[in-house]
Amino acid sequence: MIDFTRRKVLGVAGGTVVGEVSPTGTIERAAADDASDLNLFVKISAALTGIGEKRLAPDVDPIQVKHDYFNQAKSDPGFEPLMQIARAAPDANSAAEKIMNNADPQIKFLGRSIILAWYLGVWYEPTVLAQVPAPFPVNPMKVVSPVAYTQGWVWRVAQAHPMGYSEQRFGYWSDEPLSLDDFIKNPVKP
């Protein structure tokens, strides 16, 4: 179980190492590498998940769940090889192909863990996913953070919402939902 504080629930410093709040209140950036890696991670995640990049990490993002997944993935031994593929590939989709079809299980199953994290808010260890037969239910696993559950993409792919986290009004369930594209494609700016 993760011990968390109300601060984390409000989206501040949710396990991130990208920035620390200095006494004067300005955010100090860690190494520039980290910031560009984070952006690349989000791009690759969009290709892996099939969800628009601006949905995974909106410009206005009070929740910043990308940090939770980035840091979780970063602690895995397959992360650097995976990121090397990402840096070398001409675009995110071909990087995703190379990752998800990779002969190296460390890379392939880390790709699967990353998809599951964005979809479910839960971290499944790549080594556990790689077991044959893969155990079910998978144990142990952890909810990455309380907000991760509320940001899970599987619910939006279902044209719904996380159970326990509706952002809609009374009676919406009598109507058809918005289209799948409305839920997952990058918003079209006016």
Next chain:
Amino acid sequence: MCADKVDPLDAIIVGSGVSGVLIAKALGRAGKKVLILEAGEKLPPDINGYMNRFLTATAKVPESPYPPEIFTDSKLTDPATVNAGRPTVLSLGHWYKFGDARDPKQAYLIQKGTLPFASTYERINGGSARHWLGTSLRFIPADFEMKSRYNRFTDWPIKYNDLERWYGLAEKEIGVAADVEDQNYLGIHFSSQYPMPKIPLSRVDMAVAKGMTTLKVPGIGLDSTEWKVSSTPAARNSQPYQDRRVCAGNTNCIPICPIQAKYDPSVTLADALRTGNVTVWNRSVASQLVVDEAGRVSGVDFIEYADDQGPIVRRGRITAKVFILAGNAIETPRLLLMSKNERTPNGVANRRDGEGVVGKFLMDHPLYLGWALMPQPVWGYRGPLSTAGIEVCRDGDFRRDRGAFRIEIGNEGWNFATLDPDTTTLDLVNGLNHGGLNSDPPRALFGAALVKELNDKLSRQFRIGFLVEQSPEATNTVTLAEHATDGLGLPRPQIDYNLSDYTKQGMAAAKTTASAIFKNLGATEFTQPADKDDPCSFEWPSDQGQTTRIKYFGAGHIIGTHRMGTSANDSVVDDMQRSWDHENLYLVGSGTFPTSATANPTLTIAALCLRTADHIVRRVLN
């Protein structure tokens, strides 16, 4: 011993669940002094703590938001170390594995019967209805007359008409949303209106409703049934009510409504406290009742503890004019049976001659679950967990032979059925097939292909659940375990449970009906038979001379163990829920139901408790 001074009390209530708090509020409003002994932690100022527990829970089971901790170091917490423990559905797993129902180190209830009792409960402020669905159906008149009409079991000592007015008052008290025009089937009639209009139907409901006019289910006594889908009365705000918000369709009624649009008894507990006449002592477990030479209950011993697995901080005995046990139909008989001494050799309220039935006739609604994929999207995972059902099948001559059922239409896709959407997501990403939707051969998908496949499958999922009437059997019992105690050293409840042929016949009829409904809708059924090492299952003959394995879930309805009746010869309480043996003792809740019927019990519990409270105020305490 107890050093606290308390004002002379009119009533002590054991338990702050729905029964206890409704009575506490009524007594408090009438100026009576009430003390509630609650085994669990105190009412928090808001539900944020419980919501956060829910959000981080990996297993989002009904008990997941509420203490005590289900897990310790990735294993189920040993119930012997927990002061006010309770069962968890996670202890109903396969034999010899995680959650073995027969391992006392994993299961709070000591399960000695042929089958495990599959329902669970909370011991906390607000009680088990913290995580109820909200379904607020009335019983039908026939439910009170099983013996007269169908020569089965027993009649209740009261009839629908005796309770009708109290149903109306209960519907106002907890805030039920429904329209009378939808609800006057099978003899139900109303002298009042519901306080709020009905909750709108979901897309799933509408899709199921389309198939009703052509549905035929032969061979189970429902040949002439005119099938229809009915809106389900629910304690869920369709308008602002009691300063609580309108439902926003969080699809999370079980285990916790994030905005308390669903009524839960903590609302009434807060009302009771506001009267200024009700006090609660939390983390205080009633351990024994004491009876005087006149046969009146003269006191209740309690043990107060510091935290879930922490030290005992106080023991005491308190007294009042009236004692009301509202601890659910397992914990109440447990307390009664723990209260053995010279005057009450078989426990309190249990006769002195060995013929008492405290702890006997334990019932549930065994729940049959069927699930399928619709040919077109119905978009589950939206709206309240259930907004409609099929009620026309709850009565008929077939009740001579088999348990009746009601049908609950679920709005949560296959979440209950297969733990979706997680299971199918894991299947499609990792190339498995635990959910049944990724077979021949399993594929591992990502990107746009994953989105398309998941959307197609999740949007067409739905499930229906059948609440089957369980027969009252004297052999289904709650007793005290001889070799298993809780953290306070008190004996844990021992359960001896089985399903009779009458009940199994009802489950089999449910299975037949589920398949017929799916077929009629053009839906593809995916219901899995149970596997043989699932303890909550039984073999039953199937059509072709073979057998099939049917799984039952618990509905969370704990019924029958201190039944009401017309005399002390065959019951524990009268129709006011008052003990035959001790005139100042009341045993309230669904433990008093002599039969289970098919409706979810909470509204009937509430009606009976309002009636009992009124009786106590006007005739006992004035």
